[in-house]
Amino acid sequence: xxxxxxxxxxxxxxxxxxxxxxxxxxxxxxxxxxxxxxxxxxxxxxxxxxxxxxxxxxxxxxxxxxxxxxxxxxxxxxxxxxxxxxxxxxxxxxxxxxxxxxxxxxxxxxxxxxxxxxxxxxxxxxxxxxxxxxxxxxxxxxxxxxxxxxxxxxxxxxxxxxxxxxxxxxxxxxxxxxxxxxxxxxxxxxxxxxxxxxxxxxxxxxxxxxxxxxxxxxxxxxxxxxxxxxxxxxxxxxxxxxxxxxxxxxxxxxxxxxxxxxxxxxxxxxxxxxxxxxxxxxxxxxxxxxxxxxxxxxxxxxxxxxxxxxxxxxxxxxx
Amino acid sequence: xxxxxxxxxxxxxxxxxxxxxxxxxxxxxxxxxxxxxxxxxxxxxxxxxxxxxxxxxxxxxxxxxxxxxxxxxxxxxxxxxxxxxxxxxxxxxxxxxxxxxxxxxxxxxxxxxxxxxxxxxxxxxxxxxxxxxxxxxxxxxxxxxxxxxxxxxxxxxxxxxxxxxxxxxxxxxxxxxxxxxxxxxxxxxxxxxxxxxxxxxxxxxxxxxxxxxxxxxxxxxxxxxxxxxxxxxxxxxxxxxxxxxxxxxxxxxxxxxxxxxxxxxxxxxxxxxxxxxxxxxxxxxxxxxxx
Numbered sequence: 023x024x025x026x027x028x029x030x031x032x033x034x035x036x037x038x039x040x041x042x043x044x045x046x047x048x049x050x051x052x053x054x055x056x057x058x059x060x061x062x063x064x065x066x067x068x069x070x071x072x073x074x075x076x077x078x079x080x081x082x083x084x085x086x087x088x089x090x091x092x093x094x095x096x097x098x099x100x101x102x103x104x105x106x107x108x109x110x111x112x113x114x115x116x117x118x119x120x121x122x123x124x125x126x127x128x129x130x131x132x133x134x135x136x137x138x139x140x141x142x143x144x145x146x147x148x149x150x151x152x153x154x155x156x157x158x159x160x161x162x163x164x165x166x167x168x169x170x171x172x173x174x175x176x177x178x179x180x181x182x183x184x185x186x187x188x189x190x191x192x193x194x195x196x197x198x199x200x201x202x203x204x205x206x207x208x209x210x211x212x213x214x215x216x217x218x219x220x221x222x223x224x225x226x227x228x229x230x231x232x233x234x235x236x237x238x239x240x241x242x243x244x245x246x247x248x249x250x251x252x253x254x255x256x257x258x259x260x261x262x263x264x265x266x267x268x269x270x271x272x273x274x275x276x277x278x279x280x281x282x283x284x285x286x287x288x289x290x291x292x293x294x295x296x297x298x299x300x301x302x303x304x305x306x307x308x309x310x311x312x313x314x315x316x317x318x319x320x321x322x323x324x325x326x327x328x329x330x331x332x333x334x335x336x337x338x339x340x341x
Numbered sequence: 342x343x344x345x346x347x348x349x350x351x352x353x354x355x356x357x358x359x360x361x362x363x364x365x366x367x368x369x370x371x372x373x374x375x376x377x378x379x380x381x382x383x384x385x386x387x388x389x390x391x392x393x394x395x396x397x398x399x400x401x402x403x404x405x406x407x408x409x410x411x412x413x414x415x416x417x418x419x420x421x422x423x424x425x426x427x428x429x430x431x432x433x434x435x436x437x438x439x440x441x442x443x444x445x446x447x448x449x450x451x452x453x454x455x456x457x458x459x460x461x462x463x464x465x466x467x468x469x470x471x472x473x474x475x476x477x478x479x480x481x482x483x484x485x486x487x488x489x490x491x492x493x494x495x496x497x498x499x500x501x502x503x504x505x506x507x508x509x510x511x512x513x514x515x516x517x518x519x520x521x522x523x524x525x526x527x528x529x530x531x532x533x534x535x536x537x538x539x540x541x542x543x544x545x546x547x548x549x550x551x552x553x554x555x556x557x558x559x560x561x562x563x564x565x566x567x568x569x570x571x572x573x574x575x576x577x578x579x580x581x582x583x584x585x586x587x588x589x590x591x592x593x594x595x596x597x598x599x600x601x602x603x604x605x606x607x608x609x610x611x612x613x614x615x616x617x618x619x620x621x622x623x624x625x626x627x628x629x630x631x632x
Contacts, residue, residue, distance in 0.1 A: 061437025075468025314465030
């Protein structure tokens, strides 16, 4: 740093030699480049080289001929995709799962955070937080396994209780009408507690004097929440909602893959699961890449749009 | 809030405390149930009854599962991937993030732009799969290690942390003749220990929990990691069951074994959980507010 600031004015005078100035700065930073090298190579090889593979969407990919040997077919893969029935199924499922999640899942961390924020007993609060944060760290395999032990028809605990009461088993896991609700409930169990953190932090920033003033004005606890706490966290809620809307193309893909079964295929098929089944398992690489590309581009547009809106509102976006 | 003048508990409080207690129980109940069944003596286990705690405790299910080769193999694979993966992740993430904090380096903006790009766009499942295939890494644990090595979120959070370190110490070391790498090693790394601890946990948990990458990259069952094995034990065998083989090592009721395998798959997470919670309540703030 010191050396750098000393060389700067000298370099400034030699404006005509800006190329050599850049070179000098680069040579001076050579050990920094050495430190960054593994990271740069990693990004190039594992994040940017695969982008090349997206071109397969415009090819009739044949694994034996490889990338270069395969024939270019323009937008045929895309027009095939858009004219297929499964495309609209995936579009509907992605949209429906996200709508379920936004309606039922988004408000819950706010509600839970409000409840935790009202707890005065520190130990009770901390124990509660420790418990509700825990499921966030479990793998989807563990969460799905627990779901099976609770809900499956042959070993599920809930079904044992139901049959204990003399009723027939309920097929929670293979009923297409229950599938979206099941996914939402699972996500709730896993993530609602963790989702409170950001709202609790926003609530911690509220000036205590506002509550004191509200109490003097005779506000009840509910009134304090409604007129002090909620307005204080409104910006946070709005920002998170817009960012959440930016992820409308994404669905919990590992979760769906684990909960999927042939009986619920019509409501569980989304872009990523389809890309996986048809591309990796079915060997139709071009179709899989086309689906993935479509989803990636739509997702990118939505994320950029939501960030643009957040920045327009005068907040820091995700980047 | 504690600012309210009265210390008396109101109806509001009773309702609130009760609701939170119910929510906590709903969160913790599946754990207790799975633990309880996994420790139940198989002879005393009655499939259609439910006990909160086993009537007769037993480690039989754990003894059985820890004696099977498939489980031990998967455990070894998972520990291998988690150990090597976490170590490499820390090295690559901290060195790269450190360079990203240095404003005078030509090309820094480009590198930062590349990182942010990976945050918003990913080539997707198949291009990544084809890359692993081309590199001959299918059915190698290195496919898992390499695919989770670092990510934009971690790099940006670590960069944010390193930005917050006081620059005076680095400057002083440079005046004393320390090289760039010397400064990184002797000044930055020791100052970053809290962040390194947090990210060791973060990377270790994500390697341990990886399921999908293992599913697509490892088709050879001998290479499977715990998550893939547990999935096949618990979910795939749901309708036919592992206990239908009839050989005498299958006398244990399958449920106790399946529950024990879940417990073992989440045990390391539960052990490090107190540390995770401490570090990540802060980390999530950095990540979601600042980025």
